[in-house]
Each structure stands twice: as C-alpha cells, then as structure tokens.
Amino acid sequence: MGTATEIEKALAGWTAAQYGADAGVVNLRRLSGGASQETWAFEVASGGRTDPLILRRAPGGAAAARSSEAITLATEAALLNATAASGVPVPGVRHVSPPGSALGEAFIMNRVDGETIGRKILRDAEFEAARARLAADCGAALAGIHAVPLTGLPELPRSMGRDQIDKYEAIYRGFGLPRPVFELAFAWLKANEPEPADPVLVHGDFRLGNLIVDASGLAAVLDWELAHIGDPREDIAWLCTNSWRFGQSENRAGGFGQLEDLLAAYSAAGGPAFRPADIDWWEILGSLKWGVMCMIMYSAFKTGADRSVERAAIGRRVSETEIDLINLFEGLARHA
Template sequence: MGNGIEIEKPLTAWAEAHFGAGSRLEGLKRLSGGASQETWAFDVAAPDITHVLILRRAPGGVAAARSSEAVSLATEAALLGATSRAGVRVPEVLHVSAPGTPLGEAFVMRRVAGETLGRKILRDDEYKTARTRLTRDCGEALAGIHAIPTAGLVDLPRSLGEDQITKYEAIYRGFGMPRPVLELAFAWLKANAPAPAAPVLVHGDFRLGNLIVDGNGLAAVLDWELAHIGDPREDIAWVCVNSWRFGHSEKRVGGFGDLPEMLDAYAAAGGARFTPAEIDWWEILGSLKWGVMCMIMYSAYKTGADPSVERAAIGRRVSENEIDLINLFEGLGRHA
C-alpha cells in the first residue's frame, strides 16, 4: 500500500493549475479494493470551494502487463466521458495523466456521494426509497450504455458469449479439477447458445458493489475496467447472478428488483425488447464464470502466488455457484 508521498507533489501541482493558486490537497487516503489499479480519495480546498475527488492510478504510476481483458486507465476515462455525454450517471473526469509524467498513468474524477456495499443498500432504511427506483434506474442506465456508438471507442476488446465460454473452459480445464456441475453448464451453454444480438458497448461488471446508490436511487456506475464490445444480455444477466443478490435471492435483479420491470425500463429507454427467458442463458453463463473466477482466486493460493487464508478459503465458494447453476437449470422453462 502506497503512503501517498510520491503523488502528493504532482497532485498539488495539478490542483493549483486546475482550481487556481493556493489550492490545497487534503485527506489523501488509499482506498481498499481494486487490486489491479490504485484508488485514492482526496479533497482539494480551492479558494472558493472544496472539491471531493478520486484518483485512479496504475500501480506506481506505471501500467503493468495486465490481464488481456482489463482496459487501460486512459480508455476507462474515455468511456466515462462518452457515457456521461450519453446521459448515463457516471463520475465526471477532470484530468487524465499520461504515462511518464510525475503522476504517471492515472485520471482524476469527482467523488460521488452514496453507498456501494450491497448488504447496506439492500437492508438499511436510508435506501428504502432508492430500492423502489433502482430496478428502473438500472434498466435505463444499461439502455444508455448499450446505445453508445461503438465506432469512436478505441482499444476495447471484443468478447461475445461464445468467446467467454471458450476462455473460461480453457481456464477450468487447465486446473485439472473436474467438477460435474461446471462440466454440465459448459456443455449446456454450448448446446443451447442463442443467436448473437447486435454487438454493443458492454460494461462487463454491472452489479451491486460497482454501483453508487444514494437515497434517491442509482447515483453513478463505477468500475469500467472490464468494458468490452459484446452482447447486451450479458450486462442484464450479470446484475441478476445470485452471488450479487447478497442473500435476497427472491429478487432476481440484484436482490432488489424483478426482471420484467428492469426489462420494461430497458426497452422504454430505447433498448431492445428482451424476455426473462432470454436472460436465463446469460445468467447461467454468469454463474459459471464467477465459479471459475473463484477457482482462479484459489489457484493463486495453490500455486503459492498469494499464501493468504482468504485466497485458500475462496475455493470453498465454488459450490455456491454450483447450487445457483442447479437452481437455474431447474427453473428453465419457468420464465415466459
């Protein structure tokens, strides 16, 4: 964990140039979470007003070779700009810093007030009104994201459902740990693949945890690292995966909403008209992917790359995804 000394000077210099001489940096603090990028919270006390900000930065300011999936910080900043102009609620980007500068590869955005913790959003009275609006808000936000013209978006990987099956099956086979439920899911997905929809900009990790929610509903969509060109149904299904319902399984959309309501809001906001049954295949793919991702995290322990008890224990979460897959298989045909 960095102590912030190396970024204090370049951040102060930027703040003075952007907000005027005499602007002071206050409360610089590294936030937890986000292993692949540094995330810092800080304030700038400008002569007239205090600005509440976030710095996203490559570790040490230098972009490491990262997983082929994650987009660069510059692309993430460009996506925030494009989605904001399209009317999707995202944090406003104020500055993009290039590799090789004193600050390094990074960008600064405004910090949006609200909550990201799924359990609190689903439980606390403070979000009671928000919970009644969140389903529509999510449908509208996804319709907005999926409508953004992809021609101007540089550097985005393309990954359709079929590509993801190929990718995650190769990873699963590489572990040499056969699990019949996952095997059945791979075989079923291949045998029942839907016709691809027209490719769109897909957020790639749209779920509670990556959404800022305030008292009025959805305040901002965060974490664009996994954005790609893909199938719109991937995003719609990912927020439905039971792992992100935080115990509130009866509400298919994130533990807070019903899928028909989100699909209606999605279509009313200009998105394609999908039925709940069309989302089943993608939710099965989502649960399968998260199961394989838990195996990936456990393998970091097994190979010695990360000896923490947390990485070891996460291997005992794969069975959560297996029961979700079984519940989904049993429910097939139940959705109109």
Template structure:
C-alpha cells in the same frame, strides 16, 4: 504500490494548475477498494469551497502486464466521457495522466457521494426509497450504455457468448479438477446457444459493488476495466447472478428488483425488447464464469501468487456457484 508521499506533490501541482494557485490538497487517503488499481480519495479546497475527488492510478504509477480483457486507465477515462455524454450517471473525469509522468498512469475524477456495499444497500433503512427506484435506474443506465457508439468508446476487446465459453472452458480444464456441475453447464451452454444480438458496448461487471447508490437511487456506474464489445444480454444477466444478490435471493435483479421491470425500463430507454427467458442462457453463463473465476482465485492462493485470505475465501465459493447452476437448470422454462 504507491504511497501518499509519491503522489502528494504531483497532485498538489495539478490542483494549482486546475483550480488556481491558492488551491490546497487535503485529506489524501488510500481507499481499500480496487483490486487491480490504486484508488485514492482527496479534497481540493479553494476560498472556503471543497471539491471531493478520486484518483484512480496504476499500481506505483506504472502499469504492469494485465489480463488481456482489462482495458487501460486511459480507455476507462474515454469510456467515462463517452457514457457521461450519453446521460449515463458516471463520475466526471477532470484529468488523465499519461504513463511516464510524475503522477504516473492515472486519471482524476469527481467523487460521487453514496454507498457501494451491496449488503448495506439491500438492508439499511436509508436506502429504502432507493431500492424502489434502482431497478428502473439500472435498466435506463444499461440501455444508454449499450447505445454508446463503438467509435467513441476507445479500443476494446470483443467477447461474445461463444468466445466466453471457449475462454472459461480452457481455464477450467487447466486445473485438471473435474467438477460435474460445471461440465454440465458448459455442455448445456454449447447445446443451447442463442443467436447473438447486435454487438454493443458492454460494461462487463454491472452489479452491486460497482454501483454508487444514494438515498434517491443510482448515483454512478463505476469500474469500467472489464468493458468490451459484446452481447447486451450479458450485462442484464450479470446483474441477476445470485452471487450479486447478497442473500436476497427472492429478487432476481441484484437482490432488489424483478426482471420484467428491469426489461421494461431498458426498452423504454431505447434498449432492445428482451423477454425474461432470453436472459436465462446468459445468467447460467454468468454463474459458470464466476465459478471458474473462484477456482482461479483459489489457484492464486494455493500457489502463493496471492496468499491473501480473501483469495482463499473467494475460492471456497465455487460450491455456491454449483448450487446456483443446479437451481437455474431446475428453473428453466418457468420464466415467461
């Protein structure tokens, strides 16, 4: 992993080149967020003005082998530029550092003020107004993301519904640990697969935790490393998965909103018109995926590949996803 001493000089050199010889690098600190990449916050001061910035960097500056579905930092930077051009609220990228450079594989973007912690966004009084606007804001953001031309989004993996069933069933079977609810979900998804929608740019992890929210609503969409070409309903449904409602289960959309409002905002911003019932299949897929991911994280803890308490704790949440799946199956047909 990188240290402040490793990156301070190349960051200061960049600041001088970008802001002028008098620019000063201050308040450099490593942030706790970011499971697969380093995230650093820092400010550049020039003539009394301060510019808040974020460095997103490969661990140690050199990218190791990554999961096949995770895009490179360079591709993330391309996606931020392309979606920003499409009026999606994203941080502006100021610099992309290539592999092998003094700073290492990384990019620098403006720091957007706001909160990312789901529980605070759903609970704290300062976000009362934001919660009334967030459903609409998310619908508009998703419509604009899905409208970005694939030719401008960089090299991306392709993953539709059938691809994801095959992938996660293979992972599940590798554990040789039968879980009847998950097996029921795999069977139901195969038997009830909808006709695929026209493939679009999909964010892949659009949910509270990856959204900056300020007092007025959505401030920015973050964490594009799981972006891919896929079905637009995947993004809509992932925001609805109960795990990302942080206890506010009565609100299907992220714990803060209702699905008809989200779909209306999505269509009004140029997205396809979907009925709430068309999201059911993908929400079941999302809960199943997260259940298998939780199994994977516990596997990493058990084998010692990642002995952190966080991995063990997340691994225990498989049972929560099983309950969510049962509730989803019982609710089928209730959504108009």
C-alpha cells in the same frame, strides 16, 4: 512512486495549474476498494471551498503488462466521457495522467456521494426508497451504455457468448479438477447457444459493488476495467447472477428488484425488448463464469501467488455457484 507523500506532491502540481497557486491538496487517503487499481480520495481546498475528488491510479503509477482483454486507465476515462454523453450517471473525469508522468498512469474524477456495499444497499432503511426504483434506474443506465456509438470509442476487446464459453472452459480444463455440475453447464450452454445480438459497448461488471447508490436511487456506475464489445444480455444477466444478490435471492435483479421491471425500463429507454427468458442462458453463463473465477482465486492462494485470506475465502465459494447452477437448471425444467 507510490507513497502518499509522493502522490500528494504530484497532485499539488495539477491542483495549482487547475485551481490557482493558493489551492492545496488536503485529506489524501487510500480507499480499500479496487482490487487491480489504486483508489485515493482527496479534496482540493481553494478560496474557502473544498472540491472532493477521486484518483484512480495504476499500482505504483505504472501498470503491469496487460492481457489482450484488459483496458488502460485512459480508456476507462474515455468510456466515462462517452457514457456520460449518453446520459449514464457516471463520475465526471477531470484529468487523465499518462504513463511516465509525475502522477503516473491515472485519472482524476469527481467524487460521488453514496454507498457501494451491496449488503447495506439491500438491507439498510436509508436505502428503502432507492431499492424501490433501482431496477428501473439500472435498466435505463444499461440502455444508455448499450446505446453508446461504437465509432469513436478507443479500441476495446471483443467478447461474445461463445468467446466466453471457450475462454472459461480452457481455464477450467487447465485445473484438471472435473466438477460434474460445471461439465453439465458447459455442455448445456454449447447446445443451447442463442443467436448473438448486435454487438454493443458492455460494461462487463455491472452489479452491486460497482454501483454507487444514494437515498434516491442509482447515483453512478463505476469500475469500467472489464468493458468490451459484446452482447447486451451479458450485462443484464451479470446483475441477475445469484452471487451478486447478496442473500436476497427472491429478487432476480440484483437482489433489489424484479427483472421484468428492469427490462421494461431498459426498453423504454431505447434498449431492445428482451423477455426474462432471453436472459436465462446468459445467467447460467454468469454463474459458471463466477464459479471458474472462484477456482482461479483459490489456485492463486494455493500456489502462493496471492496468500490473502480474501483469495482463500472466495475460492471456497465455488460450491455456491454449483448450487446456483442446479437451481437454474431446475427452474428451466419447471418452465419447459
């Protein structure tokens, strides 16, 4: 079940139960975002008013078999509720639809106005004021995420630093395509692994593209499908990874601000008092992970598993991550 007509019919039943028999679903359309799940926007018209909402749904309403590291849409919805209670700006969840229901595996959430495209956020004049405070906003949001009590959360994968080294090295070795920079990175990460921090809830993909930004700053944190229990420095460093600065490399925090400002806001909001140097190891891991992910994307294109131009284009970016890693190692050498 996946046509717009079928989805609209399923939504109509929920709408009538929540808003009344005179309510209707209008302007249902599929959005382009969301690589692994469907995202639909629609409005509920009732009593002369419209309520803008988002449907996040498994493809066809029935999720494929998941790996041990993937989380369900119901778990994503539970994390949105838990992080909202911790003061994190997230869309409010309105309904969770279980597998096998008329709507399929899905949840409905409030629609939040703003922009998600990184290059627009970093360049357009309308976001100038937002850019000035976005590092502080992200620091406070991350502190809220990492402060969520683990007791009471649904079961989540656990992935600390060494777990990720082992996982991505196994994938990399499986390609049988040695890359000297990656070899250096794996060896350095193993030799310089820091003591793990206390495990916390980690978003797993906290970066521009998964953040809604409006004219005043951070409006919402989206896309929790990679959430897990891990080290808080992972989230901070992933935002700093050069691939997610979209050409604004001089601004270490997401292309929009300085890491020192983010860490100050993170600490002020209750997070640990990390130094920029505490993020270095994790940023190197982040660039290496993305490099291996680019290899995965190209392999999917080459084997025919996914012949989209997007997969081929992302696959070509593996060389960018090699340059980023060289720059990171040179930076460490200069500050040694």
